[in-house]
Amino acid sequence: MKIRINPTKEENGRAAAERAAALMKDILARKEKLRFIAATGASQFEFLEHLCATEGIDWSRTEMFHLDEYVGIPDTHPASFVGYLKERLVAKVNPGTVHFVRGDAPDQEAERRRLSELIAAEPVDLAFVGIGENGHLAFNDPPADFETQEPYLVLNLDERCRKQQVGEGWFGSIDEVPPQAYTMSIRQIMRTEQIICTVPDERKAEAVKNCLGPDAEITPNWPASILKKHAACDVFLDKASASLLENPGG
16 A cells, blocks of 8 residues: 655645556556446545546546445435436546446345446456545445455445535435445455545544554454555545644555
């Protein structure tokens, strides 16, 4: 794991996008197809904006998955991650193949199995991720399951996670936040060959310290701490999110 700290959120998003674009171009120079995982949420705004504006990426040879989606909401809901990705990524660059999580699928288990089979079919080259205020990775809230081999899960969301969604403005109150979500599992994320983790904002500083700090323990209670074990993970922080770190490094 390598940590990079940038002065502002904007510069952080640009730096992460530059690294992601370089990796994508390198992979596409070596392989016919690039399989990648996209993240959502407020932490990804600047990153996705800069990545989508980067020239020279052959998006037609990419296959996209995404990390998570609320159970029971359609892609027309303002908080839908499918809607988010359609607007902020897919409509701008048109990936060759897109596998959306269908939040309003009538059969949750069938949808979970469908996604699991699709992503497990071939290795995944690159994942874009963030870290939640409670340290979650995707919607793997603490204590996260570090052992399951299932690629996708349906999980209950904890209260702090649901409050974060309200705080970011996706929902009007915690009562509106669905209690469950589809999520890519920890082990599936860690199977990805290379990871770009973008974590701006002061409200993430506690999670950054407890997940990524030099003395941070790798524990299910801070799920994103598992990233310390990944051999090719680039973490991008701004000064605010890195404010509680002592001797940051990786």
